Amino acid sequence: MSNYNAPIRDMQFVMRELAGLDAVAALPGCEDASPDVVDAILEEAGKFAGGVLAPLNWTGDQEGARWDNGVVHTATGWKEAYKQFAEAGWTALACEPEFGGQGLPKLVSTAVMEMWKSANMAFSLCPMLTNGAIESIKLRGTDEQKAAYLPKMVSGEWTGTMNLTEPQAGSDLAAVRTRAVPQGDGTYKIFGQKIFITYGEHDMTDNIIHLVLARLPDAPEGVKGISLFVVPKFLLNADGTPGERNDVHCVSIEHKLGIHASPTAVLAFGDKGGAIGTLVGEANRGLEYMFIMMNEARFAVGMEGLALSERAYQQALAYAKDRVQGTEAGVRGGPKVSIIHHADVRRMLMSMKSQIEAQRALAYVVGAATDMAHHHPDEAVRAQNQAFMDLMIPVVKGWLTESSIELTSTGVQVHGGMGFIEETGAAQHFRDARITSIYEGTTAIQANDLIGRKIARESGQTVKAVIAEMRKVEASLAEASGDEFAAMRKSLSAGVTALEEAVAYIVATYGQDIKAASVGSVPFLKLLGIVAGGWQMGRAALVSARRLAEGGGDAGFYQAKITTARFYADHVLSQAPGLAYSVVNGAAAALALPEEMF
Helix, strand or coil: CCCCCCHHHHHHHHHHHHHHHHHCCCCCCCCCCCCHHHHHHHHHHHHHHHHHHHHHHHHHHHHHHHHEECEEECCCCCHHHHHHHHHHHHHHHCHHHHHCCCCCCCCHHEEEEEHHHHEEEEEHHHHHHHHHHHHHHHHCCCCHHHHHHHHHHHHCCCCEEECCCEEEEEECHHCCCCCCCCCCCCCCCEEEEEEEECCCCCCCCCCCEEEEECCCCCCCCCCHHHHEEEEEEEEEEECEEEEEEECCEEEEEECCCCCCCCCEEEEEECCCCEEEEECCCCCCCCCHHHHHHHHHHHHHHHHHHHHHHHHHHHHHCCCCCCCEEEECCCCCCCCEEEEHCCCCHHHHHHHHHHHHHHHHHHHHHHHHHHHHHHHHHHHHHHHHHHHHHHHHHHHHHHHHHHHHHHHCCCHHHHHHHHHCHHHHHHHHHHHHHHHCCCCCCCHHHHHHHHHHCCCCHHHHHHHHHHHHHHHHHHHHHHHHHCCCHHHHHHHHHHHHHHHHHHHCCCHHCCCCCHHHHHCHHHHHHHHHHHHHHHHHHHHHHHHHHHHHHHHHHHHCHHHHHHHHHHHHHHHHHHHHHHHHHHHHHHHHHCCCCCHHHH
């Protein structure tokens, strides 16, 4: 097993050179994000991630969470680490100062979030869900709900959950059956069962605030009849402290392929007379409100994909430098060498490195767009960034998580047989990554949202604007000197053309034959991700060339950026035309066989 070292230098490069940290720090409410403050935050977060959370990752995976008669015990060291995490103020980083938060931009919290998830994904899931619950209550809760819950949740004294799924209703939330019965005093009694509730029960805090989807007695059928309720584990006393136990209980936790230390709870509401909850916002608008939390979670899950890939890469790289096996190809009678000297190991490591850098750049750019959408004084700029963010969140979630399955598997492959042995730790990253493309909406759900709501509904207006920005980078690459830039321009040009072809197909087909368009939805998501990654890698290479020309130092870093971008163009971006072909031509065979012939 290897240690985790936060890739702070690359984070700084992406934040400053690609995501526009200076522009974000100039926004109203974001002024505290000066370069020196951000550097200090990254440094301290890196120390905490590497020194406190990372050492618990493997031991937590081996021990797991334990259920005992309704009580969930977290793995050894979890409670102590969470206490340190909250006391250091990490839970409050991006939260509103009004409720005790530090109010730092999304761009900054995105980089810090990556560190938590690389160091210890299972641990990071608890504050992730809490942040989503905070956002929902902040935007749609009553003043009383905000006052009662937000200060304690922002401080980390209490955690939060998201309760959507039920045994008969996986992703089909129209099938939700949990009931909410009005009590006539502004409260409701909640009856039902929820499954797959991350940190739905644990021993790290003295209260857990559940956000629960349920139906009122007179609610219409389907998703239009779902309301959202706050249901605390412990009801609050008059002074705001936890009091009587509410009627919500953990009846079991799941035994999972990965994230063993994160308790995934089955929660029963109302088995002893009814769990007391209060309505969030208006009745029958719960799914709309929950999607506030869902969008936060989807972006964060995308960051999990990136983070696990980074952790797997660090471990594979350390192993490749240390493991001595075989002689170097072409060196007859030469000495035994470490496996990083072997060509295919080099290819695997570069595949991991290049995709991680592309995905980090895209995710951070989307994080910065979130800040612009929320804080920019110009309404038109806010709308433009909101549209870009809405387009790209399914890509961040879907592409980064699907890639993490591939890249963490590559990490196992670099280790060879030792990667298949649990004690090395490489397999854990692979196992942990597998859930990321499933929860908070499978890749197909992300892809269908992308082609339907984000592209077809607006005739591709936003994606075409993004393509125009990609073409500008292509033009800049054409003006740069050197074989690397010529190769990048060629691949980016072909990739953008392939993307244009696929967008045109979706816009023309979706309204007439939704099944045919949907067959290509996941390949299209991957296509947009790969080309958007190439766009960012091209930008990174151009910036690096300028910095090298200025002669300001760090030449090795900038040259590595250019070389890595070239590898991405040759090995990853080159896949774009094939994906576009599948989008445009893949429906006929996929839909041809009758069911009985499968």
